[in-house]
Amino acid sequence: MFPVNYVRAKSLKHAVEQLAANPDAKLLAGGMTLLPTLKQRLARPSHLIDIGALRALRAIKRSRDKLSIGAGVRHYEVAASALVREAIPALAYLAGQIGDPQVRNLGTIGGSVANNDPAADYPAAVLGLAATILTNRRRIKAQDYFQGMFATALEDGEIITRIVFPLPKKAAYEKFRHPASGYAMTAVFVAVTGRGVRVAVTGAGPGVFRWTKAERALGKHLAPEAVEKLSVDAQAMNEDMHASREYRANLVNVMTRRAVAKL
Template identity: 55%
Template sequence: MHEFEYHRPKTLAEASALLQQEADGKLLAGGQTLIPTLRQRLASPSALIDLAGLPELTGIERTGQVISIGAMTRYAAIVESPLVRTVLPSIARMVAMIGDPLVRNRGTIGGSLANNDPTADLPAAALALDARMITDRRSIDAHDFFVDLFTTALLPGEILTRIDFPMPRRAAYIKFRNPASRYAVVGVFVSEGPAGIAVAVTGAGPKVFRQKAFEAALAREFSPASLVGITVDSDGLNSDLHASADYRANLVSVLARRAVAAAISA
């Protein structure tokens, strides 16, 4: 690793000030991606600003039909939350599939969303559930948040503080995972909520995206049969040693039908 300063602020204001002071400072949210990157010398920040000591960034609350999850809330806390398991079970089941116990006890929801790995699970949930990303400056709709590969709408020095999830009528997530990393080769999150039907796909392309043809078919009838015969264009999809673009295109169709069936039976 390269040498760097380490800061553990006690307030959000202190963290923000440190981020402004450090020319190339990086926020440490859980470290599941950042620490391996540092070890491989793929990044050389001037400082790490650890958000783990900020209780204002953790916790799970319900306000009306919205579940708010603090950005520094660890995966394990989400899986174990009675509130999430009762009113947002699709999220609890999704997060339970992330990594292994070590990852789930260290990784955070905000860290994953801010990192925007194209094979991560949580961006699909945020996009399908029409989530709002709340920062120390503003509110960002999920549709505007995920810009490109490992790139979000967060501005320099901006800190993600919580995620607001509208409660869906029904939802489910199914993924075909890499057996080694457990990241999604393809993952599909289907929801029926206040904003209508949403089908979000992760792992298949350079960023999470909505599958509009599926949504239109499901709006007419929310059934796996509604998706039969609708093909997915492989142009622009990822092709690597794990799966070709054509294979991923087929997986999107297969997993979408399974996700609809899971949402109906949940």
């Protein structure tokens, strides 16, 4: 790792000031992606502004129709939270599928959403549930937030503070895990909401996306058979040493059907 200056933020305001004062600074929360990136010398920030210990970012709250999760909440906390398990069980399940136990003990929801890895789990739930991302400056709708591989609507100096999920009628998440890394080779979050069915796919394409053809079909007939003959364009999927485009396109269909069957 290159030399770096570590600063533990005392408050959100302090973190914002530190980011403004140091243009090459990076925020550090759980560090489960950032620290391996630094160890491989793939990034060279001047400062690490540690927001992982900020109490203000650690609360989970529920209102009548919304669940709000602080950006600094750890994956294990979401997986184990009685509030989350009761309000959106599929979200608690998703959090318990991330990485491994040690990673879940440190990794945060805000970090995952800020990083927007194309194979990360949380983006599927955030887009699938039409969540809102709250930052120190504004509210961003999920559909405007995710902008492709590792790209988001976040501006310099902007910090995610909470993610607010509208409660669905029902939801389910199905993931084909990479057996070594635990990342999604392809995973699908299906949500039945007051405004129709939403299907969000992660791991398959360059970024999380909605499979609108399946949403329309499931809106008419909420059953696995409804999507059986539908397909996504394989040319738009990712290809790597683990799976071809065609294989991932097929997984989108299979994972969607499994998720619908679980609703």
